[in-house]
Amino acid sequence: MKFKELINRSNFLKDEFKNLEDYFKEAEIDGISNNSKKIKKNFIFFAFSGDKTNGNLYIEEARKNGAKIIISQEKQNKDIIKLPKKNYSLIYAYLCSSFYNKKPKNIIAITGTNGKTSVTDFCRQLWNFYGLKSASLGTLGIRDSTENRYHKIGNNLTTSDSSELNKQLSKLYDKRISYVALEASSHGIIQNRLDGINFNGAIFTNLSHDHLDYHKNMAQYFSAKKKLFTEHLKDGTCVSINLDDQYGMKLYTEIKNKNFKFVNFGFNKKSELKLIKINKIEKFWQLEILYQNKLYKTNIGLVGHFQIYNALAAASICLGLGMKEDTIFKSLSYLQTVPGRMQLINHPLCKATIIVDYAHTPDALENAILAVKKMNVNGKIYTLFGCGGERDLGKRSRMGEVAFKNSDFTIITDDNPRKEDPSLIRKTIINNNPLAIEIPGRDKAIKKAISLLKNDDVLIIAGKGHEQNQTIGTETLPFDDVSVVKNTLDNLN
Numbered sequence: 166m167k168f169k170e171l172i173n174r175s176n177f178l179k180d181e182f183k184n185l186e187d188y189f190k191e192a193e194i195d196g197i198s199n200n201s202k203k204i205k206k207n208f209i210f211f212a213f214s215g216d217k218t219n220g221n222l223y224i225e226e227a228r229k230n231g232a233k234i235i236i237s238q239e240k241q242n243k244d245i246i247k248l249p250k251k252n253y254s255l256i257y258a259y260l261c262s263s264f265y266n267k268k269p270k271n272i273i274a275i276t277g278t279n280g281k282t283s284v285t286d287f288c289r290q291l292w293n294f295y296g297l298k299s300a301s302l303g304t305l306g307i308r309d310s311t312e313n314r315y316h317k318i319g320n321n322l323t324t325s326d327s328s329e330l331n332k333q334l335s336k337l338y339d340k341r342i343s344y345v346a347l348e349a350s351s352h353g354i355i356q357n358r359l360d361g362i363n364f365n366g367a368i369f370t371n372l373s374h375d376h377l378d379y380h381k382n383m384a385q386y387f388s389a390k391k392k393l394f395t396e397h398l399k400d401g402t403c404v405s406i407n408l409d410d411q412y413g414m415k416l417y418t419e420i421k422n423k424n425f426k427f428v429n430f431g432f433n434k435k436s437e438l439k440l441i442k443i444n445k446i447e448k449f450w451q452l453e454i455l456y457q458n459k460l461y462k463t464n465i466g467l468v469g470h471f472q473i474y475n476a477l478a479a480a481s482i483c484l485g486l487g488m489k490e491d492t493i494f495k496s497l498s499y500l501q502t503v504p505g506r507m508q509l510i511n512h513p514l515c516k517a518t519i520i521v522d523y524a525h526t527p528d529a530l531e532n533a534i535l536a537v538k539k540m541n542v543n544g545k546i547y548t549l550f551g552c553g554g555e556r557d558l559g560k561r562s563r564m565g566e567v568a569f570k571n572s573d574f575t576i577i578t579d580d581n582p583r584k585e586d587p588s589l590i591r592k593t594i595i596n597n598n599p600l601a602i603e604i605p606g607r608d609k610a611i612k613k614a615i616s617l618l619k620n621d622d623v624l625i626i627a628g629k630g631h632e633q634n635q636t637i638g639t640e641t642l643p644f645d646d647v648s649v650v651k652n653t654l655d656n657l658n
Contacts, residue, residue, distance in 0.1 A: 166264075168192045168209075168234065174263040175361070181248070181256055189246060192233050197264050198328050199257065206231035211257045214238045254357040261327040262361025265335035269300075269342050272334070272362060273482055274349040274397070276390050277370030277407075279529045280475045281348040284368060286503045287479035288346035294496040295488055300337050303348030305504065305631055307333055309340060315504070327358045334362070346479075351389035359397060366403040366482050367393055370474070372412035373528035387412055391419065400424040403485030407474055408433035428485040430477040438481045443473060445539060452497075456490055463494045468507040468520070469536030476500055505630025507536065510647060512654040516620035517544070521646045523630025525553070525580070527563040530627055534571040537623050544621030545573040549614050550628045551607065552594055554585030554636075565594040569601065572625075574617070576602045578610035580628045581636040607635065611649045615657075626650065 169190040172178040182189075195207040201223035204210050210227035212220035212235060221239050228235070234244060236256075241247040248256060275284045285301045286308075292299035293310055300309035302325070306317040318325060318333055325333065330347075337345060349367075353359055372387055394404065394416065402425050407413040409431035417429060430438040441460070442453040449464040450473055465476050476497050483493045502508060510519040520537065524530040530550065537546055548568045552561045568575040577594050579587045587605060595601045604610035607629075614624050626646050629635070635644035 166194055168194050171260065171263050174266055175259050177361075178256070178259050178263060181252060182246075185246070188243070189234060194233065194264070197261055199326065201227040201230065201232075204230040204232050207233045209234045209236060209260065211260075212237040212240075213253070213257075255360055258327040258357045258360035261331045265331035267338045268331070268334040268362070269337050269345045271344045271366070271486065272364050273344075273346045273366035273368065274359065274364050274393055275303075275346060275368045275370065275478070276349040276351070276354065276393050277368075278373045278526060279524075279532070280370035280471065280478065281350075282523070283472065283475040283503050283506050284370060284478045285346040285348050287476055287500055288344075288482060290500055291479050291483050291493060291496050292344045294499060295483070295492060297344050298340075298342045299344040299346075300342045301346045302330070302333060309337060309342055311340065325353075325358070327361075330358060331362070349393055351386060354392050354397075355389045359393070362397075363399070364397055364402065365399075366486060367398055367405075368478050368482055369394070369404075369406045369410075369413050369416055370478055371407055371410040371528070373526055387415070391416060394420050394423075394425075398423075398425065401426060403428060403482060405429060405438075405478055405481035405485060407431055407478065408436050409474070426485055428481040430481045431474070438477060438484065440473075440477070443470075454494065456484065459490070461490065461494045464498045465500065466498065467500060467502055468509065468540070469532065470539060471532045471536065472502075472507065503631075505632070505647075507533065508630075508647065510650045510654075512651065514657045515615075515618070515654050517615075517618035518542075518623040519615070519618075519626070519650055520623065521626045521630060521650065523632075524550070524625075524627040525629075527560055527567050530564050531567045531571060533625055533627060534568070537625060538571070540623070542621065542623050544619055544623065546571075547574045547576065547614055547617065547622060547624045548572040549576040549578060549610055549624065549626050551578045551580035551582075551587075552590055552628070553581045554583035554587070554590055558593070561590065561593045562596045565596055565598060565601070569598050574602065575600065576604055576610055576614050578604050578607050579635075579637075580607070582638075583636050584638060587637075607644065607646075608649050611646065612653050615650070615653050 172182045193207050197209040199211040199213050204227045210232040236246045275281050282304045285303045289299050289301040298310045306315040308315045404425040406417050406429045408429045428437045430436050432440045439455040444451040449466050452463050454461045480493050505523045508521045522533045524533045577591050629646050633645050634641050
């Protein structure tokens with residue numbers, strides 16, 4: 166299509182490019198990217214001036230690869246459009262959305278500190294049970310009704326770059342997918358990756374200590390999440406908020422006068438989907454739920470009290486979209502856990518219980534350990550984890566405190582140390598606690614932990630969950646907690 170056709174699809178873009186020269190207006194456009202390596206013939210190359218790299222350094226590479234138009238904050242030339250910095254990422258997002266303008270009819274955004282991946286997957290599962298063609302996008306990648314596994318997309322960001330995200334949504338449209346749930350990270354929201362996408366539903370799970378290296382404090386972190394509800398949603402949008410979370414209640418208080426269709430959830434009396442009672446019966450959670458003055462009973466066979474909230478989050482948005490209550494509540498019983506989320510590793514040679522979980526915040530780690538305690542464990546609880554390098558330093562000692570307080574034994578090892586000294590990360594987590602066991606090398610730590618287990622013990626391996634690699638220094642190496650556990654158990658004598 167011609168560039169003028171691309172910008173005419175959006176009033177925002179027409180405004181930003183109103184003084185565009187004819188050369189650019191008539192240019193044929195076949196794609197768009199901010200990565201020079203992905204540029205092909207007749208593509209637009211967006212040269213971002215970032216903190217870590219400067220896209221303007223790759224303009225020549227983009228030209229060689231076939232870029233027709235280059236958009237820059239710094240330079241101007243016969244094939245370069247110079248734009249002001251203030252709307253730069255916003256313009257990029259709208260251009261990507263305009264180029265890939267065909268998208269599934271129903272797109273739901275899920276945000277919060279913990280639970281995004283599970284809620285996104287649970288939405289997909291419930292829609293599948295309902296007979297709807299659906300998909301989920303996020304940390305695990307992309308999965309739709311025609312697939313039995315996830316596929317990685319882009320550079321593994323929770324919320325993909327605008328070009329990749331819109332391209333994937335367009336592909337799902339071509340596959341006649343009508344319902345999509347996607348994870349909306351605070352980074353993705355603040356960096357405008359979601360702009361230009363029409364959402365007709367949004368979920369808020371919870372908010373706790375995380376990403377404060379980026380957002381600086383909880384107020385800014387909350388503000389980033391809130392932006393999804395104040396700047397991305399139109400009147401009539403369905404919104405589901407966990408009102409048992411203090412920040413969820415704060416969010417609801419600040420947006421309750423907006424013209425949204427609220428189906429909030431929790432024990433809180435203001436919830437439209439109200440939890441009345443939770444009972445633990447063997448391996449199931451038995452729930453009593455009040456919705457529209459009618460009492461429903463259902464079972465959930467997932468490990469962890471917090472998974473109840475994740476399941477209810479998915480159920481609430483389904484109800485807000487007009488799906489039948491009886492079908493949705495019955496379907497909760499069939500939900501399956503997500504890879505790396507309280508994932509039980511079964512093996513005939515091991516009588517102990519081993520769980521792999523993605524918990525990488527103080528709140529998530531505490532929830533994971535408390536979930537295990539509610540399993541009525543007869544043996545000891547071992548918790549093994551580390552913290553990522555070059556990320557939120559403030560949560561390290563807090564995670565250590567949570568583990569030391571709630572576990573019988575805590576093993577501190579490495580996560581993704583990146584360019585930081587792993588020993589210093591471990592030292593900060595341990596913070597002089599004499600009960601901690603420090604084992605450098607994550608594979609060695611997992612093997613040692615398994616060797617310590619007796620029949621009724623439980624080992625929680627936290628922090629990496631579904632991840633398939635480990636970053637040490639500048640190298641990213643293959644590494645998978647689940648595979649290390651299974652290989653170790655296979656070699657038990």
